[in-house]
Structure formats: structure tokens, C-alpha cells
Amino acid sequence: MKKILSVILALALMMTAVLAVADTSYTATVDSQIGGVGAVTVTVTLADDGSIAAVTVDECKDTPGICELPCEQLPAAMVAANSINVDTVAGATLTSNAILAGVKAALENGGVDTTALMEKKEIVVEKAADETLEADVVVIGAGGAGLAAAISAEQNGAKVIVVEKMPKVGGNTILAGGAVNAVEDRSEFAIKQNDSVYWHYWQTLNGGDWQGDPELVMTLVENAYDGIQWTKELGMEWLGEDAVFMVSGGLWPRAWKPAGMASAGFFETYGKYIDAHPETMNLMLNTKAEKILTDASGAACGIIATGETGNTITINAKSVVVATGGFAKNVALRQAYDSIWGILDEKVMSTNHEGATGDGVKMLQALNADFVQMGNIQLLPLGDPKTGSLSGNIEHGVDTRIFVNKSGLRYGNEAGRRDDMTRDLFAQEDAYMWIVMDSDTYPTGDEVNNFGETANQLVEAGRAVKADTLEELAEKMGVPAENLVATIAEYNRHCIGGDLENQPDEFGRTLFGPAIDNGPFYAGARVPTVHHTMGGVRIDTQCRVYNENGEIIENLYAAGEVTGGIHGSNRLGGNALADTIVFGRIAGESAALCK
Numbered sequence: 001m002k003k004i005l006s007v008i009l010a011l012a013l014m015m016t017a018v019l020a021v022a023d024t025s026y027t028a029t030v031d032s033q034i035g036g037v038g039a040v041t042v043t044v045t046l047a048d049d050g051s052i053a054a055v056t057v058d059e060c061k062d063t064p065g066i067c068e069l070p071c072e073q074l075p076a077a078m079v080a081a082n083s084i085n086v087d088t089v090a091g092a093t094l095t096s097n098a099i100l101a102g103v104k105a106a107l108e109n110g111g112v113d114t115t116a117l118m119e120k121k122e123i124v125v126e127k128a129a130d131e132t133l134e135a136d137v138v139v140i141g142a143g144g145a146g147l148a149a150a151i152s153a154e155q156n157g158a159k160v161i162v163v164e165k166m167p168k169v170g171g172n173t174i175l176a177g178g179a180v181n182a183v184e185d186r187s188e189f190a191i192k193q194n195d196s197v198y199w200h201y202w203q204t205l206n207g208g209d210w211q212g213d214p215e216l217v218m219t220l221v222e223n224a225y226d227g228i229q230w231t232k233e234l235g236m237e238w239l240g241e242d243a244v245f246m247v248s249g250g251l252w253p254r255a256w257k258p259a260g261m262a263s264a265g266f267f268e269t270y271g272k273y274i275d276a277h278p279e280t281m282n283l284m285l286n287t288k289a290e291k292i293l294t295d296a297s298g299a300a301c302g303i304i305a306t307g308e309t310g311n312t313i314t315i316n317a318k319s320v321v322v323a324t325g326g327f328a329k330n331v332a333l334r335q336a337y338d339s340i341w342g343i344l345d346e347k348v349m350s351t352n353h354e355g356a357t358g359d360g361v362k363m364l365q366a367l368n369a370d371f372v373q374m375g376n377i378q379l380l381p382l383g384d385p386k387t388g389s390l391s392g393n394i395e396h397g398v399d400t401r402i403f404v405n406k407s408g409l410r411y412g413n414e415a416g417r418r419d420d421m422t423r424d425l426f427a428q429e430d431a432y433m434w435i436v437m438d439s440d441t442y443p444t445g446d447e448v449n450n451f452g453e454t455a456n457q458l459v460e461a462g463r464a465v466k467a468d469t470l471e472e473l474a475e476k477m478g479v480p481a482e483n484l485v486a487t488i489a490e491y492n493r494h495c496i497g498g499d500l501e502n503q504p505d506e507f508g509r510t511l512f513g514p515a516i517d518n519g520p521f522y523a524g525a526r527v528p529t530v531h532h533t534m535g536g537v538r539i540d541t542q543c544r545v546y547n548e549n550g551e552i553i554e555n556l557y558a559a560g561e562v563t564g565g566i567h568g569s570n571r572l573g574g575n576a577l578a579d580t581i582v583f584g585r586i587a588g589e590s591a592a593l594c595k
């Protein structure tokens with residue numbers, strides 16, 4: 001009897017504990033536009049007086065590199081403001097919205113009236129004092145090119161300050177798949193690949209319709225492999241030759257892959273270097289450059305920036321590197337300059353981060369800098385239909401996948417140039433296509449795509465479909481099964497063992513991997529998306545900036561997407577990250593060594 005009583009007592013105590021927790025903590029799982037169905041799970045705990053005591057993001061399946069900051073900052077902001085109506089984190093709006101919606105849903109599902117908690121509370125931030133800092137080199141932008149420049153400047157003896165307007169480093173570079181085109185000339189591997197620095201040079205110029213500056217292109221291709229070695233010396237790990245592949249629109253299998261997750265490895269590596277050099281390197285986040293300062297002779301000599309609290313920060317420096325990236329997120333600017341598409345209004349989404357607004361263009365225009373080929377804007381046929389982002393893409397490389405339209409039919413050369421592939425897609429119903437592949441590169445479905453997402457995760461989140469047979473796959477895609485089956489049978493004829501010479505592909509494709517015949521099969525939908533603004537400020541091979549009179553603006557350097565004239569009318573896939581490493585390094589060295 002005693003035993004039974006003590007068990008009942010213990011059970012009663014446990015029940016109370018559970019009820020106490022259940023009384024104040026509420027959990028919900030919600031969808032996110034990036035991570036798809038059920039991507040974000042949050043728990044919110046209310047104190048006895050109904051105020052928000054704690055918020056945790058238990059799970060977030062949004063893109064690594066974007067999702068960390070809102071997961072960290074929003075819970076603290078909600079507790080501090082005692083409100084669900086707090087500002088989203090710049091550069092991570094969609095993840096922020098999902099977290100806020102999750103907290104609201106958790107409370108409402110638990111029967112809590114959220115009216116008071118939805119009130120916007122003004123958080124007054126005290127403005128910090130204006131300040132003036134000194135450096136040898138100031139770098140504007142902490143994306144790929146900016147951080148490569150900053151480190152290279154430091155390695156060449158400079159004291160460096162980097163300003164980044166967003167709350168985090170990475171820019172567009174961190175959103176990329178990580179592929180870097182590079183050839184070690186005359187190496188055994190290059191010979192085996194039928195590749196050479198000169199072939200990379202020729203393809204880059206030809207792929208951009210010979211609009212690229214040959215000297216800049218030669219600088220890019222000659223230094224790309226060395227650039228990878230430089231990142232290795234800094235501690236970055238890369239996959240070996242076996243992993244070298246042809247990235248979409250890369251036109252040749254010469255893209256090296258970082259060992260870690262997509263492009264995040266660059267920033268881990270660069271971040272470690274910066275952390276290890278606190279005496280000589282200062283990275284200032286939430287600090288937006290507004291103006292490049294010049295001395296009486298017109299040479300660059302610093303910048304004026306706005307700090308996190310709205311204070312003015314003046315940085316005097318011997319030289320300035322502009323690495324502000326492109327303007328694909330600035331609809332007005334891209335419409336004003338676009339000379340290729342004629343349709344780049346807000347309906348066409350973009351792969352870019354929110355900070356890609358072309359600030360560098362404005363700051364450089366104020367110095368009468370010369371701009372080249374600003375109308376050359378690159379679109380990709382590979383955007384997520386909801387967000388335009390690159391992530392969520394089921395494909396690995398070019399050779400293992402095809403594109404089919406809403407009728408289940410192939411419509412173009414999937415191994416072609418990026419502009420051609422995008423034009424082909426615009427010509428399809430709703431400018432909408434499916435990437436279709438089999439299990440060759442996803443033997444279990446737990447293998448990752450180029451963005452660290454497993455095939456199973458993409459399927460679970462509703463961002464891809466999977467089926468054992470092509471007929472079932474067609475049903476899930478909503479395309480006519482007989483068309484998809486016939487399309488793939490025809491495609492498979494050209495795959496390994498096919499006779500391309502006598503039976504060429506009807507769309508002119510020449511790169512074919514193994515047949516698509518190894519179920520289960522996968523398909524993921526994609527739409528056109530604005531990707532890279534290839535025009536920009538005119539530089540020479542030392543990354544010095546020209547003015548409109550063809551003269552060098554002394555002590556001013558630029559690298560990365562803000563520059564123009566390298567990629568011509570169409571950039572090869574895999575050349576942008578190479579560009580950030582190669583020209584970032586050169587800009588840093590030039591800026592450190594200038595008089």
C-alpha cells in the first residue's frame with residue numbers, strides 16, 4: 001500500500017512538473033520560404049506575468065551561412081523588447097520572418113492572446129560618439145574579394161580596417177556553391193582533363209563574347225590555381241582531383257570544390273586569420289561606407305562610414321580597396337543598366353544577398369571613376385521558385401542532370417552557356433523547369449548537394465520530389481508521364497556508349513554522364529534568377545581604378561563583383577570565386593605597397 005502510495009505521489013509530482021512546463025512553454029514548427037515545409041521549430045517561454053522569458057530556435061533548416069544570425073539575435077531581441085514584433089535581421093529576412101511567425105504560432109496554438117505581445121516597442125539605441133580611426137589600408141566590404149584583399153594587404157605589412165555594412169561577413173560569396181575554376185598548367189591532371197590555362201583563358205573570353213579585357217582575363221586564369229594554394233596555406237581544405245567537376249555554365253570540368261560546406265569555408269578560413277591578427281586587422285560589422293575621401297591631389301585617403309548606432313566613423317588610410325560586390329538586388333539600378341534582358345523588374349528574383357545594392361557604384365561615381373559593360377547582367381536558370389536563391393538545387397554537376405519543362409520535355413542544351421540556358425528557360429511555359437536526375441550521386445539520399453542539403457531533406461521540405469519510377473516522378477511533378485519517359489529514353493541514348501558523332505543530341509549537348517536509369521529518381525523545380533552584375537568599375541591588372549579620362553585614381557583599388565570587364569557578356573560558372581581570390585589578393589597587395 002505504502003509502495004503504491006509513493007508511486008502515486010511520485011506520478012502526481014511528475015504531472016505537476018509537466019503541467020508547470022506545459023503552462024509556460026510553447027513550441028511550434030512552421031514553414032520557411034527558404035527551408036520549406038516544417039523548416040523552423042521554436043520554443044517560447046512566458047513568465048508568470050505573461051512576459052517573454054525565453055525564446056529558443058530548436059531547429060532551423062534554412063541555408064547555413066544565412067540562418068545563424070537571426071537564430072541567435074531574434075530570441076534575444078524578443079526577450080529584450082518583450083515583443084514578437086521586432087525588426088528582422090538584415091540579410092536574413094525570410095528566416096527572421098519564419099522565426100517570428102513560429103513564436104506567434106506557438107503562443108496562439110497554446111491559447112495565448114498575443115495582442116499585447118504584437119505591439120511594436122521602440123528600442124532606443126544610444127548613438128555612439130563619432131570617431132576617427134587610422135589604418136594603412138581600409139577595405140570596403142567583407143565578402144570574398146574584400147577579405148582576400150584585407151588578408152593580402154596584412155601579409156604585405158599593412159594595418160587594415162575592413163568595414164562591412166551587414167551584420168555578418170560573406171556577401172554573395174558565402175551563398176555560392178563553392179566551385180572555383182582553376183588549372184595547374186601542364187600538370188598531369190590538367191593534361192588528363194585536356195585542359196590548360198590557355199584553354200581556360202580562351203573559353204572565358206569566348207564565353208563572354210570577347211568583351212572581357214584579355215589582360216584581366218589572363219591575370220584571372222594564370223593566378224587561379226595559385227589562389228587556391230594560398231587559401232590552403234591559410235588553412236582551408238579542398239577536395240582532391242576526383243571531385244573536380246563542371247559547374248553549370250562552366251563549360252569545362254575544371255571546378256575545384258572546398259572540402260567543407262559550399263563557400264562557408266572561405267569565411268571560416270579568412271575569419272581565423274583575422275582573429276589571429278588583432279594588432280593589424282580590425283573587422284567592423286554593421287558599418288556602412290558612405291564616401292571615399294580624397295586628398296588635394298585627388299588620391300584616395302580614407303572613407304566616411306556610418307556605424308551601427310548611426311554615428312559617423314572617419315577612417316584615414318594610405319589607400320582604399322572597394323570590394324562592395326554587385327547590384328543585382330537593386331531593381332532600379334539593374335533596370336537602368338540592363339542591356340541584355342529588358343525585363344529585370346522585381347518579378348524576376350535574385351540569388352543575391354540583400355546587401356548587393358551597388359553602393360560601390362555610387363561612391364565610385366562621385367570620384368568620376370570609369371565604368372565598363374554595366375549592361376551585362378547575368379541570369380541563371382537555377383533559382384528557387386519561391387525565393388530565387390541558389391540553395392535547394394538538387395543538381396550536383398552538369399553531366400548527371402537534364403532540364404525538362406512543364407510538358408516533361410527537354411528544351412535546350414543543359415551544358416551550355418548561362419545566358420543561353422536562361423533564354424531557353426524564358427521561352428518555356430511560365431519560365432519554369434524541372435531538373436531531373438537519378439540516384440547515381442545520391443545512393444542513399446543522405447548525400448548532400450552543393451549547398452550542404454541532403455536529397456532527403458529537400459524532398460521532406462517539399463523542395464524536390466522523389467519516386468521509384470519515372471512514371472511516379474512525372475505524377476509528382478505534374479508533367480505528362482509518357483513525355484518524361486520518352487524524353488529520358490531519348491537522352492539516355494546519348495549517354496556513355498552513345499554515338500554522338502552519327503547521332504548528335506538535338507540540342508547540341510556534348511557532355512553526357514551516365515544514363516538516367518538508376519532509381520529512385522529526383523526532380524526539383526527552378527526558375528530564372530538574377531545572379532551576377534558583370535559590368536563595373538574599370539581596373540588594370542594591379543586592381544588600380546581608372547577615371548573617365550583614362551587616368552589612374554591614385555591609391556584607390558577595386559576587386560570582385562564591383563569591377564567590370566573581366567567576364568564580358570556572360571561569366572563562366574566557377575569563375576566568380578576565382579575572381580574574388582585572384583583580384584582580392586592583388587588589390588590587397590597593391591594597396592599595401594602603394595606610396
Ligand code: ADP
Nearest residue numbers: 141143144145165171172173289325355560561
Ligand atoms: P565580392 O566578393 O565579389 O566583392 P560579395 O557580395 O561577396 O562580393 O561581397 C561584397 C560585400 O560588400 C558584401 O558583404 C556587402 O554587404 C558589402 N558592402 C556593400 N556595400 C557596402 C558599404 N557601403 N559599406 C560596407 N560594406 C558594403
